[in-house]
Every structure is written in structure tokens, then in C-alpha cells.
Amino acid sequence: xxxxxxxxxxxxxxxxxxxxxxxxxxxxxxxxxxxxxxxxxxxxxxxxxxxxxxxxxxxxxxxxxxxxxxxxxxxxxxxxxxxxxxxxxxxxxxxxxxxxxxxxxxxxxxxxxxxxxxxxxxxxxxxxxxxxxxxxxxxxxxxxxxxxxxxxxxxxxxxxxxxxxxxxxxxxxxxxxxxxxxxxxxxxxxxxxxxxxxxxxxxxxxxxxxxxxxxxxxxxxxxxxxxxxxxxxxxxxxxxxxxxxxxxxxxxxxxxxxxxxxxxxxxxxxxxxxxxxxxxxxxxxxxxxxxxxxxxxxxxxxxxxxxxxxxxxxxxx
Amino acid sequence: xxxxxxxxxxxxxxxxxxxxxxxxxxxxxxxxxxxxxxxxxxxxxxxxxxxxxxxxxxxxxxxxxxxxxxxxxxxxxxxxxxxxxxxxxxxxxxxxxxxxxxxxxxxxxxxxxxxxxxxxxxxxxxxxxxxxxxxxxxxxxxxxxxxxxxxxxxxxxxxxxxxxxxxxxxxxxxxxxxxxxxxxxxxxxxxxxxxxxxxxxxxxxxxxxxxxxxxxxxxxxxxxxxxxxxxxxxxxxxxxxxxxxxxxxxxxxxxxxxxx
Ligand SMILES: Cc1cc2nc3c(=O)[nH]c(=O)nc-3n(C[C@H](O)[C@H](O)[C@H](O)COP(=O)(O)OP(=O)(O)OC[C@H]3O[C@@H](n4cnc5c(N)ncnc54)[C@H](O)[C@@H]3O)c2cc1C
Ligand SMILES: Nc1ncnc2c1ncn2[C@@H]1O[C@H](COP(=O)(O)O)[C@@H](O)[C@H]1O
Numbered sequence: 001x002x003x004x005x006x007x008x009x010x011x012x013x014x015x016x017x018x019x020x021x022x023x024x025x026x027x028x029x030x031x032x033x034x035x036x037x038x039x040x041x042x043x044x045x046x047x048x049x050x051x052x053x054x055x056x057x058x059x060x061x062x063x064x065x066x067x068x069x070x071x072x073x074x075x076x077x078x079x080x081x082x083x084x085x086x087x088x089x090x091x092x093x094x095x096x097x098x099x100x101x102x103x104x105x106x107x108x109x110x111x112x113x114x115x116x117x118x119x120x121x122x123x124x125x126x127x128x129x130x131x132x133x134x135x136x137x138x139x140x141x142x143x144x145x146x147x148x149x150x151x152x153x154x155x156x157x158x159x160x161x162x163x164x165x166x167x168x169x170x171x172x173x174x175x176x177x178x179x180x181x182x183x184x185x186x187x188x189x190x191x192x193x194x195x196x197x198x199x200x201x202x203x204x205x206x207x208x209x210x211x212x213x214x215x216x217x218x219x220x221x222x223x224x225x226x227x228x229x230x231x232x233x234x235x236x237x238x239x240x241x242x243x244x245x246x247x248x249x250x251x252x253x254x255x256x257x258x259x260x261x262x263x264x265x266x267x268x269x270x271x272x273x274x275x276x277x278x279x280x281x282x283x284x285x286x287x288x289x290x291x292x293x294x295x296x297x298x299x300x301x302x303x304x305x306x307x308x309x310x311x312x313x314x315x316x317x
Numbered sequence: 318x319x320x321x322x323x324x325x326x327x328x329x330x331x332x333x334x335x336x337x338x339x340x341x342x343x344x345x346x347x348x349x350x351x352x353x354x355x356x357x358x359x360x361x362x363x364x365x366x367x368x369x370x371x372x373x374x375x376x377x378x379x380x381x382x383x384x385x386x387x388x389x390x391x392x393x394x395x396x397x398x399x400x401x402x403x404x405x406x407x408x409x410x411x412x413x414x415x416x417x418x419x420x421x422x423x424x425x426x427x428x429x430x431x432x433x434x435x436x437x438x439x440x441x442x443x444x445x446x447x448x449x450x451x452x453x454x455x456x457x458x459x460x461x462x463x464x465x466x467x468x469x470x471x472x473x474x475x476x477x478x479x480x481x482x483x484x485x486x487x488x489x490x491x492x493x494x495x496x497x498x499x500x501x502x503x504x505x506x507x508x509x510x511x512x513x514x515x516x517x518x519x520x521x522x523x524x525x526x527x528x529x530x531x532x533x534x535x536x537x538x539x540x541x542x543x544x545x546x547x548x549x550x551x552x553x554x555x556x557x558x559x560x561x562x563x564x565x566x567x568x569x570x571x572x573x574x575x576x577x
Contacts, residue, residue: 042426069465070462071452072455084484095483096483096484097466097483099341099447099449100451100452100462103417103447104456106418106449106453107418107457111539112416112539113416113418113539114540129548130446130545133551134548135335135336135547136546136548138542138543139541140543141539141540142540143539159475179460179462180461180462180490180496182488183489183491184488184489185483185486185487186487223442223577241482242484247443248440248501273551279571284404285556290556291551291553292551294555295557295570296554297557297564297566298556298557298558298563300565304563304567305564306564307563309331309564310564311567312577315568316577
């Protein structure tokens with residue numbers, strides 16, 4: 001059976017659910033090898049967290065260049081593994097970092113690339129939702145190793161326990177990849193809430209919150225949801241930029257998206273309109289986001305959300 | 318310093334887009350300068366202005382580089398009217414349907430022939446939405462990659478430092494010339510072209526080149542669309558007026574949909 005590579009996705013010291021999603025998609029094509037790129041001395045610990053999903057083996061490469069030189073060093077190492085294993089495909093998480101790594105590996109290995117896939121079939125055909133989710137496209141790579149970036153939260157992950165074999169490897173990192181040097185890195189601030197792109201439910205607030213996210217957060221916490229924000233809210237400094245949903249923020253596709261005090265500019269819609277169910281709370285009946293809402297409440301979010309929070313709490317018992 | 322800015326002409330964000338024969342139908346929609354590239358033009362101008370300017374005879378130049386159909390001159394002209402000095406537009410029938418790999422190969426050749434110190438891109442084209450061209454340019458040129466910048470500081474002696482912001486956090490990165498930079502939309506507020514700028518842009522040269530003039534062969538796309546199907550548009554669902562029980566109605570909806 002042919003090998004399919006995935007680049008294991010981490011948040012801090014732990015493999016994310018996205019890693020299991022990538023493995024689930026990759027396993028349709030062949031036997032899955034997850035590549036773990038770790039700082040010196042950390043490989044075994046990181047690899048041990050790659051323990052969910054249909055993963056046959058883990059290829060561990062340790063180098064401090066990944067932290068000092070970022071995307072370019074990671075791409076060099078990954079391209080080396082691709083050349084070594086000639087896999088049937090390479091799957092990477094579709095976020096800024098993953099897409100840039102994929103871009104460089106495509107150049108280095110002379111391979112075609114497809115980004116933002118929401119599904120991948122056994123013959124490595126990728127499904128994408130383009131033009132703001134209005135069109136479904138199926139595409140295939142016709143040259144080299146198919147390199148496909150997959151949107152987090154689009155594939156139902158097989159999270160059965162895995163105990164993959166561990167293989168240690170080394171990487172040759174070029175001088176070109178070392179040209180940019182990272183002087184310092186600050187990880188994103190994490191609250192106790194789920195990751196925006198991984199959450200099943202997202203509750204977002206916009207300018208309509210007027211800077212007070214307490215009602216949005218209370219509803220989110222009851223639903224076990226992540227909190228998102230429109231650009232108006234992140235620009236005003238009400239919520240961190242890392243929570244921005246939209247064209248220049250994150251793309252989310254949860255089971256449920258609740259937008260509160262958000263008008264629905266095209267740039268915001270670009271990041272949320274493929275959500276399965278959309279609920280909108282807005283006091284302006286003309287707000288364009290109502291056009292794509294499965295359920296809308298015309299009203300003040302400071303009245304509607306606390307009441308909804310209490311009512312949901314009562315239903316949950 | 319010689320600064321280049323890569324700009325793309327894209328269909329207007331509001332326009333309805335359709336696929337024809339596996340590629341985006343660009344003929345029948347209004348086209349505009351990719352709005353994220355306006356931030357790249359603005360940043361290039363600000364870098365030049367912070368160190369003596371890019372006026373005629375000034376120490377720095379800002380050159381706009383674009384690949385696209387001939388009518389992309391409109392988008393290029395907008396960048397010129399903001400204040401860039403000149404432009405190179407690569408147009409060739411053989412480039413229709415290019416993917417990001419083919420595009421980056423053409424742009425990389427134009428850039429390396431121009432001898433620039435800094436090339437600045439937007440982070441994403443609003444039509445392709447791939448965010449891959451800047452990284453591909455860096456890999457092809459063998460130049461440092463300084464992408465997703467929310468702040469750019471240039472030492473004209475030959476060093477660029479940026480603050481990179483992505484979902485992975487915030488990084489401080491630096492590299493020596495030549496570098497590939499991409500900028501996020503939080504970095505600045507692009508200027509509106511002034512009347513003077515618009516008039517001046519009419520006299521600026523847009524050097525149009527075909528593939529032979531650039532000196533690269535056309536590369537076919539390395540991924541193919543097998544099929545494209547329009548999805549049924551999202552229908553607006555139930556909308557209720559909050560007359561004191563809107564929150565309860567919301568909770569009932571979520572319960573019926575088994576979302577709680
Ligand atoms: C290049 C570019 C990139 C962009 N990228 C993004 C992006 O990634 N994400 C993004 O979100 N935006 C983005 N934008 C901005 C976008 O165009 C909008 O400006 C932004 O989404 C508006 O945010 P908003 O809906 O919160 O604010 P507004 O449009 O001001 O809407 C606020 C809404 O709140 C309602 N409201 C007010 N008070 C209440 C209340 N008490 N209860 C209920 N409702 C209330 C109002 O009726 C109104 O509909 C981008 C713009 C540009 C130019
Ligand atoms: N055809 C093109 N001509 C010039 N620049 C481009 C072109 N395509 C992409 N770019 C640049 O690359 C950036 C990212 O585009 P993309 O990778 O297509 O999302 C854009 O913001 C532009 O700066």
C-alpha cells in the first residue's frame with residue numbers, strides 16, 4: 001500500500017484534532033505517516049501526543065532551525081521527506097502557516113498544490129467550496145506529489161487510539177531557508193475555550209457589543225463554544241485579532257455559528273458562510289447577515305442573549 | 318532602494334462569480350485592484366517616503382509588477398496613481414488559466430531581472446484566496462520570506478524587520494536584502510489617489526511584456542478542476558422579532574435542531 005504523508009499539526013506541546021482529521025482523510029489514499037518536526041530533544045514527547053487516528057507511523061525530525069527560521073526551514077525538511085518517501089499525497093492543515101509550508105514544498109518538489117480542501121477522496125481528488133461557498137469544485141493534482149491543504153473541522157475525524165511506530169530522520173536545511181531569523185515568538189493567548197477553527201459551535205460578537213463581550217462569552221461558555229469577533233470588534237481592541245473571523249481572519253465552518261451585533265459585510269461572510277447552521281441576533285432587520293441565517297432574532301443582543309442563555313440552561317437541566 | 322509591489326487584478330468582491338470550463342470567468346465581471354494589494358502599495362510608498370522619497374530623481378523607486386490580461390492595466394494604473402513610479406505588466410494568451418505555481422514562476426523571473434531589494438505582496442488575492450504566491454516567490458528567488466507582516470521596519474543599509482501575525486502567534490523576524498514581504502490589512506490605511514496622482518499616473522509607463530519578452534516558457538497548471546457545480550444559495554430561514562421572548566425562541570430553535 002502506498003504511503004501518504006501528513007504534517008502533524010500542533011498547538012503548544014500537543015497534536016491537535018486537526019492532525020486526526022488529516023490522518024482520516026489521508027487513510028483513504030494509503031498508509032499514513034505523520035511527520036513531526038520538533039525542537040532538539042522534544043521529538044519523542046511531541047510524537048507521543050500523535051496518538052489518535054489511523055496513523056501507521058510517525059517520522060520525527062529534530063532541529064532548532066524550525067523555531068529559528070520558521071516556514072522555510074519546515075518546508076525544507078518536509079520536502080526532504082517527500083523526496084525520500086515519494087508519497088501518494090501530502091496533506092497539511094489549511095491555516096496561514098500550513099499553506100505557506102505547502103507553497104514552498106510545491107516549489108521544491110515540483111508538485112501541484114490545492115488549498116482549502118474540505119474533503120479528500122481515495123484518488124486524492126480534493127473538494128473545495130469556492131466563491132464564498134457558492135460553488136463546489138473537485139480538483140486533482142496532475143504533476144508531482146499532490147499537496148493538499150485541508151481546512152480544520154471539515155472532516156469527521158477518526159479519533160480511535162493509535163500507537164504508531166516511531167522513525168527518526170534528519171533533515172538538510174538549506175542556507176536559503178536560514179536567511180530569515182525569528183528573534184522572538186509569542187504563542188497566541190489561550191483562554192479555557194476551544195480553538196476557533198476546531199470548535200463545533202462559534203459565538204461571535206461585532207460592533208453591536210459596543211465592547212462588552214460578557215453576554216457573548218456567557219452564551220458561548222454554556223454551549224462549550226469558541227468566541228469569534230468581527231473586524232470592527234478586533235480593530236477597536238475589544239477582542240484579540242486572533243479571534244477575528246473573516247477574509248483576513250480565520251475561516252470557520254462549525255455546526256453552529258451565532259453572530260451577535262454583526263452586520264454581515266462580505267469580508268466577514270467569507271470566513272463563516274459555510275457553517276452548517278447560522279443564527280443571527282441583530283437589532284437592525286435589514287442587516288445583510290439575516291439573508292443567510294437559518295434563524296434570526298431581530299432584537300437587542302443584551303436582551304436576547306441572556307434570555308437565550310437562561311433558556312438553554314433550563315433545557316439542559 | 319528598489320522596491321517592487323506585486324498586484325493582481327481581481328473580480329469585484331461583490332460580483333457574482335462563475336466557472337467556465339474549469340476556470341473563473343473573468344470576462345464578464347467588473348475587475349478591480351485586489352484590495353489587499355493596496356496595503357502593499359501603501360507600505361512600499363511609506364518605506365520609500367520614510368527614507369527620502371520616490372519622487373523623480375529621489376533615492377528610491379517603487380515599481381508595480383502584475384501578471385494578468387491586458388485590461389489589468391486599469392488596476393495597475395490605480396497603483397500608479399497612488400504614487401508608484403512605473404509598472405511592468407505581463408500579459409500573454411498562454412497565461413490564461415495559470416495556477417499559483419505558474420504565476421509565481423513568471424513573477425519571480427521579472428523580479429530577479431529587475432534587481433530589487435524588497436518585493437511586497439498582499440497576503441491574499443480575493444479571488445484565488447490561496448495566500449501562497451509570496452512564499453512561492455521567496456522559494457523560487459531564494460530570498461528571505463518575511464510574510465504576514467503587521468509592521469515593517471526597513472534599514473536602508475540593507476535589513477528588514479517585521480512583526481508576523483498569524484493564528485500561530487506573533488513573531489519578530491528579520492533578514493538582509495533582498496526580501497519578499499507580504500502585508501496584512503492591519504498594517505496601514507491605503508491612501509486615496511489624489512487628482513494630481515491620477516493625472517500623473519496617465520503619463521507613467523506601463524511596460525507590457527509577453528512571455529517571450531520575460532524569457533520564461535508557459536507552464537501549464539499543475540492541478541486541474543474536474544467539475545464545478547453551483548450550490549443552492551443559502552435561503553434565509555425563520556426571522557422573529559424580539560418582543561420579549563426572542564431569546565427563548567432562539568433556545569427552542571437550537572433544541573429542535575438538536576444543537577444543544
Ligand atoms: C481588506 C478588508 C479586509 C477585511 N477583513 C475582515 C474580516 O476578516 N472579518 C471581518 O469581520 N471584517 C473584515 N473587514 C471589515 C468588514 O468590511 C466590516 O467592516 C466588518 O465586518 C463590520 O463589523 P461589524 O459587523 O461588527 O460592524 P458593523 O458593520 O458596524 O455592524 C454592527 C451591527 O451590530 C448591530 N447592532 C448594534 N447594536 C446592537 C445591539 N445592541 N444588539 C444587536 N445588534 C446590534 C447593528 O445593527 C449592525 O448591524 C475587512 C475589510 C476590508 C476592507
Ligand atoms: N497575477 C498576479 N500578479 C501579481 N501579483 C500577484 C498575482 N497573483 C498573486 N499575486 C500577489 O500574491 C499575493 C497573494 O496571492 P494568492 O497567493 O493568489 O492569494 C497577492 O496579494 C499579490 O500581491
